[in-house]
Amino acid sequence: MNITTVVGARPQFIKAAVVSREIAREAERRPLTERIVHTGQHFDANMSDVFFEELGIPAPAHHLGIGGGTHGQNTGRMIEAIESVLLDERPDVVLVYGDTDSTVAAALAAVKLNIPIAHVEAGLRSFNRRMPEEINRVITDHVSDLLFTPTAAAVENLAREGISSAAVQAVGDVMLDATIDFASRAERESTILEQLGCTSGAYILATVHRQENTDSPAVMKAVVDAFAAVSRPIVWPLHPRARRRLHEFGLTVPATVVVTEPLGYLDMVKLEKHARLIATDSGGVQKEAYFHGVPCVTMREETEWRELVDAGWNVLVPPGSGRLGEALEALFSTGPAESRSMSIYGDGQAAKRIVDGLLGFASTPAAWTASGRAADATAPPIAARPDWSAA
Numbered sequence: 001m002n003i004t005t006v007v008g009a010r011p012q013f014i015k016a017a018v019v020s021r022e023i024a025r026e027a028e029r030r031p032l033t034e035r036i037v038h039t040g041q042h043f044d045a046n047m048s049d050v051f052f053e054e055l056g057i058p059a060p061a062h063h064l065g066i067g068g069g070t071h072g073q074n075t076g077r078m079i080e081a082i083e084s085v086l087l088d089e090r091p092d093v094v095l096v097y098g099d100t101d102s103t104v105a106a107a108l109a110a111v112k113l114n115i116p117i118a119h120v121e122a123g124l125r126s127f128n129r130r131m132p133e134e135i136n137r138v139i140t141d142h143v144s145d146l147l148f149t150p151t152a153a154a155v156e157n158l159a160r161e162g163i164s165s166a167a168v169q170a171v172g173d174v175m176l177d178a179t180i181d182f183a184s185r186a187e188r189e190s191t192i193l194e195q196l197g198c199t200s201g202a203y204i205l206a207t208v209h210r211q212e213n214t215d216s217p218a219v220m221k222a223v224v225d226a227f228a229a230v231s232r233p234i235v236w237p238l239h240p241r242a243r244r245r246l247h248e249f250g251l252t253v254p255a256t257v258v259v260t261e262p263l264g265y266l267d268m269v270k271l272e273k274h275a276r277l278i279a280t281d282s283g284g285v286q287k288e289a290y291f292h293g294v295p296c297v298t299m300r301e302e303t304e305w306r307e308l309v310d311a312g313w314n315v316l317v318p319p320g321s322g323r324l325g326e327a328l329e330a331l332f333s334t335g336p337a338e339s340r341s342m343s344i345y346g347d348g349q350a351a352k353r354i355v356d357g358l359l360g361f362a363s364t365p366a367a368w369t370a371s372g373r374a375a376d377a378t379a380p381p382i383a384a385r386p387d388w389s390a391a
């Protein structure tokens with residue numbers, strides 16, 4: 001079986017790291033290959049290369065170098081470039097992750113070539129269609145043939161949208177696999193606490209990168225004002241978009257906040273694990289807070305990871321609400337709850353189940369048929385480039 005994996009953004013590198021490792025393990029026993037396409041959506045060394053190096057992700061076979069444009073520009077250029085790669089490689093399946101422009105571009109390129117698509121982290125919904133990520137998720141799920149879901153809520157969302165249950169596999173969350181795999185290494189190898197002068201259990205770790213927050217001057221000001229009002233030390237690894245917007249909006253980060261460049265995964269995991277409180281608008285960081293037993297304030301109106309709010313580990317506080325500073329102070333004082341159950345995100349074996357699912361899919365045409373695409377006798381096979389362009 002030949003897999004073409006398409007990634008392009010930081011969280012996708014982390015998710016792909018654990019699955020690629022499992023694919024490599026399985027490839028020792030049977031004919032199985034993975035070729036990675038990096039779209040270039042995240043291109044800074046500390047948003048991309050560091051993850052390939054630290055997490056041992058195989059080097060991309062193709063680097064498309066597409067990033068820095070608008071959503072439409074990036075997605076359009078990616079579809080064209082990914083189509084070209086797929087026509088050359090003719091994989092048995094295209095593997096995509098999450099909800100970025102790279103995800104939806106790969107899915108659209110593959111579906112038009114009638115190549116099966118497997119989507120890791122399928123079924124998540126914020127029910128907020130103003131978010132670009134929500135559009136990417138919905139489209140990708142509806143053209144995918146194998147949908148690997150991380151949570152029970154994700155399975156329910158897909159059922160509600162009429163996606164065939166035969167195509168859905170509840171595998172658990174690959175980010176739990178990553179946390180389990182890398183937490184002890186982070187503990188041993190990272191010296192970030194010493195570098196930043198942080199005391200374990202005595203600081204807030206903050207991240208902000210979502211467009212709905214970074215692109216509004218009022219919201220960015222509210223975040224900065226709230227951080228200034230909090231009496232606790234805050235560490236804020238700045239996403240490039242947040243850094244750009246702070247500069248454009250003429251906002252100054254208060255001196256009490258330790259600002260860093262985006263961090264590698266091992267440093268980030270170590271900072272998460274030793275934080276007293278995490279404040280974020282990131283999907284991945286919300287869950288990692290839970291995995292490490294750290295309370296979390298999510299700076300958004302809603303979250304795809306609803307179960308954390310229901311369990312009381314995550315509190316939603318939109319930055320523009322005027323309540324952010326107060327919420328951070330209060331939760332810092334309260335500290336973590338007594339207990340938590342990891343089982344809502346599986347058992348740390350999601351990557352293995354994904355690879356089993358891919359191999360099973362290859363050997364069982366029934367699953368492929370469930371999508372309705374393989375059942376269509378008139379569907380053309382993947383054509384050689386000249387024939388296809390003539391179609």
Ligand code: UDP
Pocket residue numbers: 010011014207209237261262263264265266268269281282283284285288
């Ligand atoms: N992360 C990292 N360095 C940072 C900030 C985040 O390694 O400076 C990791 C974080 O631990 C998590 C992932 O990046 O695993 C989350 O990515 P991001 O917040 O960019 O995207 P989202 O999860 O919201 O899709």
